[in-house]
Structure formats: structure tokens, C-alpha cells
Amino acid sequence: xxxxxxxxxxxxxxxxxxxxxxxxxxxxxxxxxxxxxxxxxxxxxxxxxxxxxxxxxxxxxxxxxxxxxxxxxxxxxxxxxxxxxxxxxxxxxxxxxxxxxxxxxxxxxxxxxxxxxxxxxxxxxxxxxxxxxxxxxxxxxxxxxxxxxxxxxxxxxxxxxxxxxxxxxxxxxxxxxxxxxxxxxxxxxxxxxxxxxxxxxxxxxxxxxxxxxxxxxxxxxxxxxxxxxxxxxxxxxxxxxxxxxxxxxxxxxxxxxxxxxxxxxxxxxxxxxxxxxxxxxxxxxxxxxxxxxxxxxxxxxxxxxxxxxxxxxxxxxxxxxxxxxxxxxxxxx
Amino acid sequence: xxxxxxxxxxxxxxxxxxxxxxxxxxxxxxxxxxxxxxxxxxxxxxxxxxxxxxxxxxxxxxxxxxxxxxxxxxxxxxxxxxxxxxxxxxxxxxxxxxxxxxxxxxxxxxxxxxxxxxxxxxxxxxxxxxxxxxxxxxxxxxxxxxxxxxx
Numbered sequence: 001x002x003x004x005x006x007x008x009x010x011x012x013x014x015x016x017x018x019x020x021x022x023x024x025x026x027x028x029x030x031x032x033x034x035x036x037x038x039x040x041x042x043x044x045x046x047x048x049x050x051x052x053x054x055x056x057x058x059x060x061x062x063x064x065x066x067x068x069x070x071x072x073x074x075x076x077x078x079x080x081x082x083x084x085x086x087x088x089x090x091x092x093x094x095x096x097x098x099x100x101x102x103x104x105x106x107x108x109x110x111x112x113x114x115x116x117x118x119x120x121x122x123x124x125x126x127x128x129x130x131x132x133x134x135x136x137x138x139x140x141x142x143x144x145x146x147x148x149x150x151x152x153x154x155x156x157x158x159x160x161x162x163x164x165x166x167x168x169x170x171x172x173x174x175x176x177x178x179x180x181x182x183x184x185x186x187x188x189x190x191x192x193x194x195x196x197x198x199x200x201x202x203x204x205x206x207x208x209x210x211x212x213x214x215x216x217x218x219x220x221x222x223x224x225x226x227x228x229x230x231x232x233x234x235x236x237x238x239x240x241x242x243x244x245x246x247x248x249x250x251x252x253x254x255x256x257x258x259x260x261x262x263x264x265x266x267x268x269x270x271x272x273x274x275x276x277x278x279x280x281x282x283x284x285x286x287x288x289x290x291x292x293x294x295x296x297x298x299x300x301x302x303x304x305x306x307x308x309x310x311x312x313x314x315x316x317x318x319x320x321x322x323x324x325x326x327x328x329x330x331x332x333x
Numbered sequence: 334x335x336x337x338x339x340x341x342x343x344x345x346x347x348x349x350x351x352x353x354x355x356x357x358x359x360x361x362x363x364x365x366x367x368x369x370x371x372x373x374x375x376x377x378x379x380x381x382x383x384x385x386x387x388x389x390x391x392x393x394x395x396x397x398x399x400x401x402x403x404x405x406x407x408x409x410x411x412x413x414x415x416x417x418x419x420x421x422x423x424x425x426x427x428x429x430x431x432x433x434x435x436x437x438x439x440x441x442x443x444x445x446x447x448x449x450x451x452x453x454x455x456x457x458x459x460x461x462x463x464x465x466x467x468x469x470x471x472x473x474x475x476x477x478x479x480x481x482x483x484x
Contacts, residue, residue, distance in 0.1 A: 048413045049389075049392070072413050073411040073413040092360075099384050100484060101409060128386065141411065144412055247392070
């Protein structure tokens with residue numbers, strides 16, 4: 001890869017919308033590069049398919065936290081000043097553009113993993129798109145095709161507002177509390193793992209590792225052309241219709257790879273559970289006439305295998321569509 | 334002698350039934366099988382199905398397809414791809430089962446059509462990116478496998 005083909009844009013703090021529009025615009029322009037920046041504001045960023053209904057919109061509105069739906073994958077994330085964002089944009093016809101999705105993550109997350117390593121944090125890639133260290137997820141990532149480019153976007157957590165993230169989940173209070181506990185157990189920030197973090201040094205190391213990967217990056221900035229493209233695409237990405245799209249909730253909330261919270265209503269039955277590394281735990285089933293303990297016992301400790309779970313549910317609840325959906329959620333989607 | 338429906342091209346670990354077209358436009362890896370003179374079904378081939386990972390979400394965004402324009406969005410492994418229409422036409426049927434459970438594509442790519450389309454310009458089937466001839470198809474897939482091996 002020749003120097004100059006790809007640019008390094010170190011943009012500092014940007015507004016919440018701009019922090020997302022910038023890499024969408026680069027990709028729409030077909031311009032390859034790496035963007036490192038931070039958001040001046042706190043906002044929720046939904047993946048292309050993330051259900052809006054997974055968020056408590058009343059809470060989000062009251063707290064004045066804006067929402068943005070990105071055009072790439074992954075779930076809903078809380079983004080704020082305490083994260084260093086990296087966005088990698090690579091034209092699909094570039095030699096660096098992989099065919100296999102798993103290669104994309106391995107290749108473009110390598111500089112991030114190396115950066116953790118230089119801070120003394122032994123981080124590894126965990127498929128599909130997480131980086132983990134000390135048993136905790138330290139970086140979540142999403143990717144996709146925008147225009148004629150491959151895009152990967154993620155962040156390194158310096159700190160994380162666990163309370164705000166959990167508070168915004170559209171769950172009953174006791175499950176929100178549990179989500180908070182699980183997040184504290186399963187997510188890791190640099191402030192938890194490193195005595196002192198200098199963000200400028202961190203960014204310098206990360207930029208250096210990306211330069212190694214690309215064989216050099218030409219320093220760039222917010223050019224007039226890029227600003228024009230951001231303005232051009234802004235109405236589309238900030239429209240009501242764009243935000244409102246997304247799939248229906250499947251009752252599955254991902255905390256980290258291998259760790260999910262399940263909450264579903266099946267007619268008059270309310271079911272909650274956790275999935276830990278493919279095993280169903282902490283099952284609670286509340287029927288109209290009280291706890292359904294026999295069903296809870298049958299599901300507890302079960303491998304998260306769809307057919308097995310469907311058989312257990314169908315035997316006790318019948319085989320309606322919502323039971324099939326429940327089996328899907330309890331088997332990890 | 335096998336009928337057309339039974340003939341399968343094998344390239345590396347991938348299989349390609351020869352009763353349909355394969356679209357190489359932007360390496361989209363879509364197949365198109367004619368059901369009658371004007372109606373075709375469209376799906377994802379075995380190569381994309383394997384290299385993308387397990388498909389988790391799929392949405393079809395338009396009732397009219399315009400060749401080269403994205404008509405569907407699909408997610409696998411937190412990666413969102415957009416599927417460019419191999420031909421122009423009107424969607425006459427959506428495979429609701431595949432839309433609600435897109436991992437069916439991974440399990441059986443050639444039995445998991447996404448949309449059925451009434452073609453508005455059947456001559457598009459003669460386009461350079463619509464591969465039906467086994468040798469041209471083999472050459473394209475071999476190039477794709479070469480790219481994979483370089484990774």
C-alpha cells in the first residue's frame with residue numbers, strides 16, 4: 001500500500017452528529033483513511049438494525065441524550081467524551097480490503113490491540129467484533145459497506161457511564177439493575193486497567209500502529225470537500241425515517257460477546273434469563289397465576305440450543321409464534 | 334447425462350448449481366434463477382454465505398429493483414452489507430421465512446431465495462456480470478478464492 005493513498009484524520013472533539021457523519025461521508029466519497037476523534041457530547045448510537053424499542057425513549061428524552069443510527073452493524077452503544085473513536089475506511093477495490101468478514105476485524109483491529117499492549121493491557125480479538133482484556137470487553141466494533149468502501153468503527157473506552165447506559169434500557173427496573181451489574185462485571189475501561197492514561201499519548205500510539213498497518217498515512221484534516229459531503233448526507237442520516245427503521249426487538253440484550261440478558265413477554269407470561277457462554281442461567285418465568293417453577297427448572301442450565309429450548313417451551317406453553325421467538329432469543333438469537 | 338437442474342460446478346469448497354445465473358457485479362455473489370420467461374428468484378451464493386458468517390438480519394428496502402442499485406441490507410457478524418440488484422424489475426414475492434430467519438441462507442443458500450421478481454428488462458440477463466457459463470463462473474470464483482488465500 002503506497003503512502004498517500006490513505007489519510008490520517010486526527011480531528012479532536014467533534015459534535016455528536018459530526019462524529020458519525022465524518023466517516024459515512026469519507027466512505028460515500030470513496031476516500032480511504034483512518035479517523036481518530038472524540039465526541040464532545042454524549043449520545044446513543046444505534047446499529048443499522050438495532051431496535052429503537054430497546055431504549056426507554058422517555059428516559060433518553062428526559063436526559064436530553066440524542067440518538068443517531070449509523071449505516072453499519074453492531075448494537076446500540078453509548079458514546080461520550082470518555083472514548084477515543086477510530087473509524088477505518090477502505091475502498092472495496094483496495095488490496096487491504098478483505099473478502100472474509102472475520103479477516104476485516106482481525107486486520108483492522110490489530111492496531112487497537114497493539115495499542116492496548118503498549119499500555120500493558122494484554123488484549124485479544126474475540127469474534128465477532130469485540131476486543132477483550134482481563135475477561136472484559138474493552139472495545140466494541142461495528143462494520144459494513146458504505147458507498148463503495150468498507151468501514152469499521154469502534155472506540156477505546158477510557159471510562160464508561162454504566163448508570164446512563166443501564167438506565168436507558170427499556171427493561172423492568174429489576175432487570176435494568178441486573179444489566180448494570182453485568183455491565184460492571186463484563187465491560188472494562190482503561191481507567192480500570194491502567195494507572196494513568198494520557199489520551200494524547202494514547203492517540204499517538206494508535207495513530208502509529210495504524211500507520212504501520214497501512215504502510216504510512218498522509219496527515220489530513222476536515223477538508224472543504226469532506227465538510228460539503230457531511231452536509232449533503234446529514235439530512236438522510238438524521239431524518240426521522242432513518243432513525244425509526246430497524247428491526248423489532250427480539251428480547252435479547254447483548255452485554256458482551258457470550259453474555260446476554262433475555263426479557264420477553266409471551267401473552268400473559270413474562271420470561272427473563274441470562275445467557276452465559278451458551279448456557280441459560282437465572283431463569284424466571286412469571287405466569288398469570290404465579291411463578292412457573294417447573295419451566296424455570298427445565299430451562300435452568302440448559303445449553304442455548306434452539307431446538308432443545310423450543311421443545312421445552314412448546315411442551316409447556318404450546319407452539320405459538322411467540323414461543324418460537326422466545327426459543328430463538330434463549331438460544332442467542 | 335444429468336439435467337441442468339442437477340449439474341453443479343464445484344470450485345474449491347464451494348458449489349454452484351448450473352441451473353441459474355451468478356452476478357459478479359461488485360463481487361455481489363447473488364444468484365438468479367428463472368422460474369418462467371419473466372419471473373426469477375434471487376438469493377446469495379455459497380461463497381458469500383460462507384465468507385460473511387452467520388446472517389442475523391435482513392431487510393428488503395424496495396418493491397422495485399433497479400439493476401445495480403441496492404435492494405436489500407443484510408447483517409452478519411456485526412457487518413452490514415448491501416445487495417445490489419442483479420436485474421431490474423418488480424418484487425412479486427418476498428420470502429418471509431428467510432427475512433425473519435436469514436441464517437437459513439447459511440444452511441441452504443440455493444434454497445433460500447430472498448425475493449421473486451418480475452423482470453422489466455430481460456435483456457439484462459445477457460450483461461457481462463451475469464455468469465451462467467461454467468468456465469466463466471469457474472474463472473471468477475477461482476479469482477475470488479485467490480483473494481481469500483492471500484488474506
